[in-house]
Amino acid sequence: MAVSIYSNYNDTTNFSDTTTRIALTSGSTVTYTVPGLATDNLQVIFTLTDDSTLFVGYNKTATVPAANSVTSDQFIELMKNGFKRFVRGGDVLSFVTPDPIVYVGISLRAIS
Numbered sequence: 001m002a003v004s005i006y007s008n009y010n011d012t013t014n015f016s017d018t019t020t021r022i023a024l025t026s027g028s029t030v031t032y033t034v035p036g037l038a039t040d041n042l043q044v045i046f047t048l049t050d051d052s053t054l055f056v057g058y059n060k061t062a063t064v065p066a067a068n069s070v071t072s073d074q075f076i077e078l079m080k081n082g083f084k085r086f087v088r089g090g091d092v093l094s095f096v097t098p099d100p101i102v103y104v105g106i107s108l109r110a111i112s
Contacts (some may be wrong), residue, residue, distance in 0.1 A: 018075055
């Protein structure tokens, strides 16, 4: 399962043993189910190129907002490189982009 991290590592951690790579094209929605049990507390770290646009839905389908509009949703966020979020085993993440192609890396770390 996901590697544990401790405060004495600061910003230097070992490679995660639970990783996923996604190649996502414009308008296609891809889902990822976090491995583990609902009692497993995990940190998910998103890695993507700096100029990418990636919307992530947490236990709901991610959507791209329409041009020239304001869209308010719960649990859908614009992710950028290095963003970290709390998840549990069994949670479903949904990904969508308006970009021609986005490569996404997901690393999981157990929170102890």
